[in-house]
Amino acid sequence: MRPSASGARAASRAATSVGRATPGPVRGVAPGAEHGSAFAEALLEGLAGQPRSVPPKFFYDAAGSALFDRICELPEYYPTRTELALLAAHADEMAQCIGPAADIVEFGAGSSRKIGLLLAALDHPRRFVPVDISAEHLHAAAQRLRAEHPSLDVHPLAADFTRAFALPPPLASDRHGRAPRVGFFPGSSIGNFTPAEALRFLRRAARMLRGGGLLVGVDLVKDPAVLHAAYNDAQGVTAAFNRNLLARANRELGADFDLDRFAHYAFYEPVRQRIEMHLVSLGRQRVSVCGRRFDFAPGETLHTENSYKFTVEGFRALAARAGFVPGPVWRDRAGLFSIHWLDAGSAPHRPNAIG
Numbered sequence: 355m356r357p358s359a360s361g362a363r364a365a366s367r368a369a370t371s372v373g374r375a376t377p378g379p380v381r382g383v384a385p386g387a388e389h390g391s392a393f394a395e396a397l398l399e400g401l402a403g404q405p406r407s408v409p410p411k412f413f414y415d416a417a418g419s420a421l422f423d424r425i426c427e428l429p430e431y432y433p434t435r436t437e438l439a440l441l442a443a444h445a446d447e448m449a450q451c452i453g454p455a456a457d458i459v460e461f462g463a464g465s466s467r468k469i470g471l472l473l474a475a476l477d478h479p480r481r482f483v484p485v486d487i488s489a490e491h492l493h494a495a496a497q498r499l500r501a502e503h504p505s506l507d508v509h510p511l512a513a514d515f516t517r518a519f520a521l522p523p524p525l526a527s528d529r530h531g532r533a534p535r536v537g538f539f540p541g542s543s544i545g546n547f548t549p550a551e552a553l554r555f556l557r558r559a560a561r562m563l564r565g566g567g568l569l570v571g572v573d574l575v576k577d578p579a580v581l582h583a584a585y586n587d588a589q590g591v592t593a594a595f596n597r598n599l600l601a602r603a604n605r606e607l608g609a610d611f612d613l614d615r616f617a618h619y620a621f622y623e624p625v626r627q628r629i630e631m632h633l634v635s636l637g638r639q640r641v642s643v644c645g646r647r648f649d650f651a652p653g654e655t656l657h658t659e660n661s662y663k664f665t666v667e668g669f670r671a672l673a674a675r676a677g678f679v680p681g682p683v684w685r686d687r688a689g690l691f692s693i694h695w696l697d698a699g700s701a702p703h704r705p706n707a708i709g
């Protein structure tokens with residue numbers, strides 16, 4: 355997940371639900387040859403289901419990642435710039451929570467700007483472990499970080515952090531008995547998980563980070579008009595990002611989606627407190643994917659993403675259920691976005707494997 359936008363993207367790539375997670379673009383493969391790929395499997399399963407859906411993680415091939423970077427720069431898309439501003443203004447307080455000699459684990463090889471702001475404020479961080487399902491993203495992120503922080507031990511780890519995975523062995527405590535393991539999960543990528551997935555992820559994180567904590571970016575419930583605009587930008591970049599899923603299927607799987615016959619449709623659903631993104635069929639049509647045919651009725655939808663929004667209290671309650679002790683919260687004056695420090699308490703031992 356590279357520069358600005360990317361923390362979120364990485365998480366998305368790793369997530370499983372209508373949310374996101376793994377890159378694995380199968381580029382350079384002859385059309386139709388990828389029936390066995392994770393994307394092909396998920397798309398075929400999602401098209402066969404009712405209602406039809408595809409996990410958002412499949413947004414993030416190279417074209418989708420580039421579009422997501424553009425989304426993060428849009429005037430309507432407030433999360434990235436608001437989170438960056440919070441990090442810039444409060445990194446010192448966050449560093450106080452984290453303490454010296456930290457072993458930082460970033461979920462998703464994300465934005466070098468975000469982690470850069472945090473690292474610059476930390477007192478002698480000992481190690482940085484970016485975890486991403488995409489080795490390609492990890493490599494790029496690790497290179498950047500090594501160049502920017504030559505004294506930091508950068509230890510990239512290719513893994514799907516939405517599932518059980520093993521971290522590198524804990525660092526030996528320094529002479530003051532310190533090496534807290536601290537997670538960093540910016541971008542409100544947690545909002546792309548289902549509620550059950552979010553709880554599962556937080557439970558695993560609480561176990562894995564025991565003795566340290568988690569710094570997590572969380573998008574907030576707000577005026578639906580603001581949310582609506584953020585996912586329906588005037589330039590149509592979000593629409594292109596959504597439709598790229600179909601373009602990707604055409605490129606990689608030899609599918610024949612007619613992009614002009616699917617409308618981008620995103621709306622805020624206030625009962626579930628989530629943005630839903632769909633691709634709505636503009637008429638009766640038949641589509642072929644990996645040699646299988648699927649009929650779309652006029653108005654039928656392919657559900658491509660949920661992006662949950664939280665109240666501060668609601669997120670703290672979720673974190674507490676997962677085993678964290680919720681700590682300080684930083685939010686902007688307009689109440690658009692929040693960053694939470696979640697204390698993972700003390701523990702006699704820190705397991706490497708989580709699951």
Ligand code: AVI
Nearest residue numbers: 362363366425541542543661
């Ligand atoms: C990555 N994730 C946090 C973004 C979001 O806002 O849910 C993905 C996105 N989808 C449309 N715009 C941005």
